[in-house]
Each structure stands twice: as C-alpha cells, then as structure tokens.
Amino acid sequence: MLSASFLTFALTLYVILDGFDLGVGILLLLQPAMPSRDHMVDSITPTWDGNETWIIMAGVTVLAAFPVAYAILLPALYLPVIFMLLALGFRGVSFEFRVQTKRHRRKCDIAFAAGSIVAAFMQGLILGGLMQGVRVQNLHFAGSVLDIFRPLPVISGITLVVGYVVLGGGWLKLKSNLSVQQFASRCLRVSTPLFAVLFGIVCIYAVNIQPSIRSEWMSHRIALPCLVGLFAVLAGTLTALAKKSRPTMPFFLGLLLFVVGISGMALIVFPNIVPFSLSLWDAASSSTSQKFVLIGAALVTPVVLVYSGFAYWIFRGRTPENGWGE
C-alpha cells in the first residue's frame, strides 16, 4: 500500500518535472527564432537531467515492489516503452550536443523536439493502454503487443502531448524573457482548452469501452465528477489568466491540472495495479522487499527533494539572456 503511494508520488513528480521540459521541447518546433529557442533551452538546461530520473524511480519501484505487475506490464507495453526510451535517449543526446555546435543547432532542436513529441505520445499511449485494460492469464501477459494501437490509447497520446505543452508554456512564462513569455501566453491560450477538451473525450471514451471504468465511476459517484469539475475550472482559469497574470500562476495552475487528472486516474485504477485484472496485493513482492525499498525511500527521498530543490533554487529567477556562459 505504501509502496503504491510512493510509486504514485514518483510518477506524479516525473510527470510534473519532465512534463514541462518535454513541453518546452515540443514548443521549440513552433518557435522560429534561434535566440528565443536558445533561451527556451537554457531555461531547462540546468535541471532536466534530474527530472528524467523520476521515471527510472517509478519503473524500478514497480520492479521491486510489484514484480508480477512489472513482468506483465512491460511485455504488454513493449512497443510504446521501447519507442519512448529511444525517444528520451534521442532527446537527451541532442540536448547535450546542441551546445557544441552552432551550424547544426537547428537540426539538434528538431531532433530534440521530435524526441520530446514521440516520448510524450508514447507515454500517453501507455496510459491509454492501461485504461483500456491488459489481458492477463495465469499472472502472465496474454495479449498481443499490437493491442496498444487502438483509438483510446492514441487519443490519450495526443492529449498528453497537448497537456505537456500546457506545462511547458507555464514554465516558459515563469522563467523567460518578455518575447518568449508572450509566445508562451499565446500557446497557453490555445493549448489549455484543447487539453481540457481532449481530456474530456478520453474520459467519455474510456467509460464507453471499458466496463470496469464505468463501474468505477458508479462507485465514486461524488469524487470523480468533483475532480472533473475542478479540472474544468482550473483549465478555464488558466486560459483566462494566460495573457495577463503574474508569471507564476499559469505554471502552478498547470501543475494542479495534472495532479487532479492523476488523482482521478488513481481513484479509478485502485486497488488494481494491472488494470483491471490484478490487484496490488496479488502482484506484490514479499514484505521484506517492500520494507527495504520503503525504508530506503523514506530516508533518502527527503534528502533528494532538498538538494533537488536547492538546485532549482540556485538557478531561480529568470533565465539569463546569454545563457549559462558555458
């Protein structure tokens, strides 16, 4: 149970932290001016490495605490996971090498953006695939690797891409200079409503095709609609404030948007870890293993948060115009 909470925590942190730097990456495609692009990249440069680490944390927690689920989910999600990993890798490498060259920088940016889009899309695909349900027999995956390429996961993929754009826009508004801020505001005004609409479509579609989800909605008759309502309100506020507010608001509203969305999904999925056939307890490893992870996590996570926070604090405020001088 605690492990599941830690897992959710890790996943949420990943989505929030990598979300905005994936979003910034995607936005690079829309930004024609090189100095602005440099500026956008500079805003995520010092901290992006650490953000990706949370997805490793999430994956490894599943391996350690719920190995049966790990063994089922990974073959089930084989293709999107592989492509996501390759996209993240491609993105990481193009990022590192961008600094080293002026002539090929535009190509690096395109690579970075492409990698970001593919990674985000694959993540959405995975989410959609999970919502759709995974076929399990005798505690082993019994479906086909192509199961994932169906409408619900595909729409989820697009939704997540747009969602990350919202986060990326918020981050840019927070961290960048005036011209990029205006660019970000324009993006936010388009992407936020789009995200909300797509999210709505995904919810409705999911209810229609997966009976388990429908029953979950029935059982959480108050909580889920409240969350949906909250989501809509937040989205509306964000769109309205995009142009004129204080720079911090859009980013935090975006974060809240995602937290609400994740809570909703968690409510629907719980107590299963492989939706909708395997519960947390069936998939769990023994308590000795769980304890080991949790004790380690309890001791170390606060430290990690402190010095990650410290790193963000060192690079606080607006990104300097001329980058980081290196």
Next chain:
Amino acid sequence: MRNSKDVGRLAGLTGTALAGVIFFFIIMGVFGQRFAIAGLLVFVLGAVVICRAFPADGAEL
C-alpha cells in the same frame, strides 16, 4: 652505434623489464598471498615515490 650510453640504456631497459615481470608474477599471487600483498605495497609506494620525486614537467603536486 654501440657506445656506453646505449649499453647503459639497454641494461636499464632489460633490468626494468625483468623487474616488471617478476613483480607481475608476485602480485598475481604465484608466490603466495603474503608475498603478493607485500609486492603490491612495494610497487604502489614505489610508484608514488617515483612520481612525486620526478614530476617530469616540474609541476608541484
């Protein structure tokens, strides 16, 4: 041209090579664990001493 300098160099080279091979055998444990540890310490300390005493480019370390 064989002069005394060349002979000296050859002797030094052969001597060093021989010493190196013997040390290699010692450290590998051919003569037993105790000799291996002793040989290791002699080699490492010797290397440290030589590197510090002969900094090769005049660096202060």
Next chain:
Amino acid sequence: MRLDPSILARIQFAFTVSFHIIFPTMSIGLAAFLAVVEALWLKTKDPLYLQIYRFWLSIFAMGFGIGVVTGIVLSFEFGLGFARFAEMAGPAIGPMIALEVLTAFFLEAGFLGIMLFGLHRVGPKLHFFASCMVAAGTVISASWILSANSWMQTPAGVAIHDGHLTVVSWRHVVVNPSWPYRLPHMVTAAYLTASFMVAGVGAWYLLRGKHQHFARRTVALGTAFVSVLIAGQVFIGDIVYGTMLKYQPSKMQAAEGFWEKNSQSPAPYYWIIIPDQNNQRNRFALGIPYLGSIWLTHSLDGRVEGLKNTPRDSQPIMGMVFYAFRIMYGLAIVMFAVGVASLWLRLRGRLFSSRWFLWMLVFMTPSGIIATLAGWYVAETGRQPWVIYGILRTVDAMSPVPAQALLSSLIAFVCVYAVFIIVFLTFTFRIIRRGPAEAPPHAEASGSLKNAFRPHVLDSPARVVKRG
C-alpha cells in the same frame, strides 16, 4: 524464417548493455579525475589545472548524458525481454536498483547541473563539492548495480518456494560472495580507463608538438595514475579469479581452455585455441609451456580442471569466455608494462621525449574500455546457461514477446545507438582537435569565476584553429 525470440532478446540486451557500459566506465573515471584536477587547481592556483578541467569536463558531460539515457533503457529492458527473470528476481534486485536510483542517480543528476553550469552562481568551494558529489555518486551507483549483478552470479540470502523468491537476509543479498571483490575491480578498471584516455590525448598532442604544457601535465598525471593503479588491479583481478573459481567453477574452466577433467601436468597457458564444444575438445591449441601450472595453480606441476567437470547442459560456451578473458588479461599485461615503462622513463627524465612510448600511449587510449568490455563478457557469457546462477536458466527467463517485435526493436536500437556513438565521437574528436581553450593567465580560484569561464567560441566555419 523462424527467428528464435530468446536469442534475439539476448542479442538485444547484450548490445544495449555493452554500449551502455562504455559510458559509465568513462564517467566514473573522468568524474574522479575531474575532482582531483579541481582539487589541485584550488590548492596550487595553477591555471593549467583549470584548463585541464574545462577540457575534460565537456567530454565528460557528453559521455555522462549518453550513459544516462542508455541506462534508462536497461532498467526497463529486464522486463521487456526477460519478464520471467524480472518476476523472479524482482524482490531481490529490484530494491537494490531502487536504492541505486535514490542514492546515486539523484545525487549525480542534482549536482551535475551545478558542476556544469553553476560556476558563476556558486563559490569555488561549493563547486568543488559538487564535483566530488558527482564522483561519489558514480561510485555509489557502480556499487549498487554491481551488487545486483554479483547477486545474479553468486546468489545468496534468498529462499525459493515454487518459483518465488523471498529475501531472507538483506545483508547476504547485498554483500553476496562475489561483490566485495568485483566492486573494486570495476571501479579500478574505470579509473584506469580514464587515466589511459587522458594520457593518450596528451601523448597525441606531444607527438604533434601542440599544447605542450597541457600535454605534459596530462601525460604526467595519466601515467602516474596508471602506474599506481595497475598493480592493484592485477592483484584484485587475481582475487576475483579465485573467488569465481570457488563459486562459479564452470566459468573459470571455460576461461582457461582446458577440456579434460584434469589437464596434463605441467599445464601450458593457452593463448590461442579453436574449441569444439560439440566434441568437447580443442581442435587446435597454442600456449606457453609450464605457465599454466605456474599462473593457475601456483606450482610447477599442478593440473588444471577442465570444462568436462561441468555437466554438458550447464556449460558456458568456451570460445566466448576464453577469448574475452584473454583480451582482458592481455590488455592488463600491456597496461602493466606501460605503467612500469612510464616509471622508468620518469627516472631517466625522458617521459615526454620517447616517441615510441608516446605512440604506445596513443594506441592504449581506448584500452580501458576494451578491457572492461571484455571482462564483462567473461562475467556474463561465463555465467551462462544461467541468468541467476544455479537458480534460473536464461532460456526460462524470457518475456512472452514475439520474435518480430524483438527484431524490430533490436534494429531500432542499433540505428539510434549508432547515431549516438557517431555524434559522441564526432564531437569528442572535434574538441580534441581544437585543443584546450586558453585560460587567461590571471584566472584564479577566487571570487569571480566569470572571467575564467568564458564561453567557447563555437563552430565558426570561417575559423581554422591552429594552436601551438
């Protein structure tokens, strides 16, 4: 065409992990090197050390980045290709890898940003602390993952109930029989790798007559570290050998090339064999007489145990283990010779003027990487046909993923990783060709580091840099 998924899964994992290991090996070594160089800079205020730091920092950063992304792939690949292994071993190695992420990855990632970009935001002491934390993080990371792999080689601390493992003693899982020896072996290998890289680049400059100060200092540093470390590595290597002989006799039997249960006495040391696994004999074997008994049994007439001591269905493939071991071991001997030679040349004051030695250093630049890879091939192919030695066979560990999916992902990996390595090598060679940037002579370890760290002049097509 029938493709065997288990072979494909193994090839894929072998490819991705081999590619990956190159980079953390460099990173562990270079991180330590950078920390040492920064310490020397802070202590002596010699701007040359700052120059060295900046030069190797950029190469380090690129390698680190590729190491991270290829590593992320691996943490998911257990499940992608080897789901039954992940299911069984998850309770044991999962927490170890989780702790690797918590204690090491976050540490490295957190402080790397400061190390690379925080130079005018933090003072020199905090920056040095960051460099040290990154170096420490790499070693901690190596420590955990090596514990996990060592557990696969010499499992301990678990109880098995119909296909499920429960951890009985965490102490024995983490501090399993082979870990205390394999860890220093790997870390030393990483340090040697970096030392040879540094010395090799310096030697190259000396041969070209460029960047004399930089080159001399780095050759001096690199060879000094090599000569101090290589003896320890041989020593530890021998201990690892003895440990594996005890816990995984089949691996060492395969490594030496002997088939018969007891070899002839005295036994030669084989360097070349053409093994015939089906007929359990060597079609051809070439070795140095007596040396086998001397090196392997520490006596003049000892007999060596051959692979027939292991039942046929548990035998690793001799050819792979033998040659991987010979490559690693052979390189170690050459490294030792280089170390000894460097000491002798220092004594004679001719460390920088012996052209044959400088060429030697240049050729030895990638030696650490090759030796490390070879060593890992010994470790992993020697453990076959087991994935958890004595507990789970590799063939029983596969995922229910069809061969086509595995093949397409393998092809995708090869293509993308090819891009990575080409980009890495291109930029590394460019950095080497460009040479170390001149630091202003008054750059000091105090107050404003801004002047000391001016941005590189990047790729300007019109400029051809000739430094001397």
